[in-house]
Amino acid sequence: MTVPTTPAAPSAYAGPLKVAQTEYAQRNPRSYEAWQEATLSLPGGGTRSSIFVHPFPLFIERGEGKWVFDLDGHQYQDFVSDFTSGIYGKSNPILKDAITRALDNGLQLGAHTKTESLLASELCARFPSIDLVRFANSGTEANILAISIGLEYTRRKKVVVFKGGYHGSVLSHFGEDDGGDLKVPYDFLVCPYNDISGTRDAIEQHKDDIGVILVEPMLGAGGCHPGTPDFLQGLRDLADEIGAVLIFDEVQTARLSTGGRQKILGITPDMTTLGKFFGGGFAFGAFGGKREIMSLFDARHPQSIAHGSTFNNSPLTMIAGLTAVQKILTQENLDKLNQMGDEFRENVNLHTSQNAIPFSITGLGSINQVHFHPSTDGSQTQSQTQMRKEGLDLFYFKLLEKGYWISQRGLISLNFEMTREDVKAFEKAVIDSIDQVYACRTG
Numbered sequence: 379m380t381v382p383t384t385p386a387a388p389s390a391y392a393g394p395l396k397v398a399q400t401e402y403a404q405r406n407p408r409s410y411e412a413w414q415e416a417t418l419s420l421p422g423g424g425t426r427s428s429i430f431v432h433p434f435p436l437f438i439e440r441g442e443g444k445w446v447f448d449l450d451g452h453q454y455q456d457f458v459s460d461f462t463s464g465i466y467g468k469s470n471p472i473l474k475d476a477i478t479r480a481l482d483n484g485l486q487l488g489a490h491t492k493t494e495s496l497l498a499s500e501l502c503a504r505f506p507s508i509d510l511v512r513f514a515n516s517g518t519e520a521n522i523l524a525i526s527i528g529l530e531y532t533r534r535k536k537v538v539v540f541k542g543g544y545h546g547s548v549l550s551h552f553g554e555d556d557g558g559d560l561k562v563p564y565d566f567l568v569c570p571y572n573d574i575s576g577t578r579d580a581i582e583q584h585k586d587d588i589g590v591i592l593v594e595p596m597l598g599a600g601g602c603h604p605g606t607p608d609f610l611q612g613l614r615d616l617a618d619e620i621g622a623v624l625i626f627d628e629v630q631t632a633r634l635s636t637g638g639r640q641k642i643l644g645i646t647p648d649m650t651t652l653g654k655f656f657g658g659g660f661a662f663g664a665f666g667g668k669r670e671i672m673s674l675f676d677a678r679h680p681q682s683i684a685h686g687s688t689f690n691n692s693p694l695t696m697i698a699g700l701t702a703v704q705k706i707l708t709q710e711n712l713d714k715l716n717q718m719g720d721e722f723r724e725n726v727n728l729h730t731s732q733n734a735i736p737f738s739i740t741g742l743g744s745i746n747q748v749h750f751h752p753s754t755d756g757s758q759t760q761s762q763t764q765m766r767k768e769g770l771d772l773f774y775f776k777l778l779e780k781g782y783w784i785s786q787r788g789l790i791s792l793n794f795e796m797t798r799e800d801v802k803a804f805e806k807a808v809i810d811s812i813d814q815v816y817a818c819r820t821g
């Protein structure tokens with residue numbers, strides 16, 4: 379039953395937000411029209427909830443380098459980078475060349491190829507936890523398969539996940555406040571993130587049933603909150619104690635180094651899931667881990683477990699992924715990108731803390747999230763939540779007006795097309811937009 383609530387009073391940010399939304403609508407009639415048309419065949423006018431924008435989304439016609447161009451003739455510098463997967467920008471010539479060669483070589487070969495084994499061996503060499511790997515078509519699919527094989531291996535039923543965790547469209551654990559979401563029907567036990575003693579308490583009565591512990595080394599969609607080394611090491615110890623398979627979901631954090639966050643921290647899970655940029659711009663997922671677990675898929679054995687999917691080794695994805703790993707995702711390139719992200723975050727946070735402005739940025743390296751936290755007592759009343767949302771939305775529109783494209787929920791992700799100067803200019807735009815929003819606080 380839904381408890382009736384009194385609508386919250388509009389915050390000081392509501393009026394300026396309304397103005398920004400009206401101007402946005404006036405600037406973007408073609409996007410509006412395209413969106414209206416799209417609603418006739420797609421629920422809400424789209425096919426990916428995470429990219430929806432209130433009051434309506436911009437329709438992007440094309441992209442080039444670090445830019446996206448919308449239907450109304452505006453261009454934006456892209457600081458969403460397709461939610462971390464667009465790390466190469468829009469038109470990387472090395473990838474373009476590889477993809478063209480792949481097209482010439484024939485689509486849908488439906489057979490084993492050397493390219494897939496080369497990509498696999500690159501991933502095995504990079505990730506300390508991966509002895510053997512299998513490919514899939516998305517991060518979601520990779521996580522579902524990793525969980526399933528982990529449960530099969532342990533012959534147990536329960537899956538430990540964490541509040542705020544996101545492992546894919548049917549595997550999110552944001553909590554009741556965030557609206558409905560679909561979930562695959564595993565027997566989940568949701569534990570507190572970054573709280574190893576809370577996690578130990580929560581699992582105490584279920585120890586013998588827990589087959590899998592699935593965790594992001596940094597909560598990504600859940601707000602870019604890094605897992606502490608103590609917490610992640612604590613999970614490693616816990617999994618060993620109770621005999622569960624520890625899976626690191628590095629779908630986002632793999633871009634923090636050539637071997638993901640596990641390599642940086644020196645904490646090795648039993649399995650790792652990957653996705654996004656390892657497909658070189660195409661749909662991709664991968665899950666890998668200890669030989670004894672992954673060997674359950676070894677088709678040479680009569681009792682092996684089947685894992686098929688038509689596009690697991692799509693030639694386009696394999697070639698693009700292999701080229702990206704060998705030629706672009708080098709430690710040097712990743713270090714440079716992540717340093718730019720670290721500096722950006724630190725500089726913005728310095729500005730807001732020195733001026734006591736309740737905006738902050740959390741994250742690691744090139745993956746960041748803007749937060750607005752006007753409440754000083756940390757309360758989550760309806761009006762506080764509304765104020766946060768309105769302030770953050772206003773920030774989004776202010777940045778858009780300056781020609782920058784971030785996600786409406788505040789995710790900021792860099793890509794290889796950006797120069798140091800680009801990120802510096804963006805940093806200034808972020809600080810100016812924060813100041814503009816905060817100046818509205820008195821109504």
Ligand SMILES: Cc1ncc(COP(=O)(O)O)c(C=O)c1O
Pocket residue numbers: 461515516517518519521544545546547594598599627628629630653654662663
């Ligand atoms: C940490 C994490 N895991 C899994 C996924 C799901 O990947 P996909 O969108 O490719 O299904 C995402 C997507 O954002 C993610 O951030």
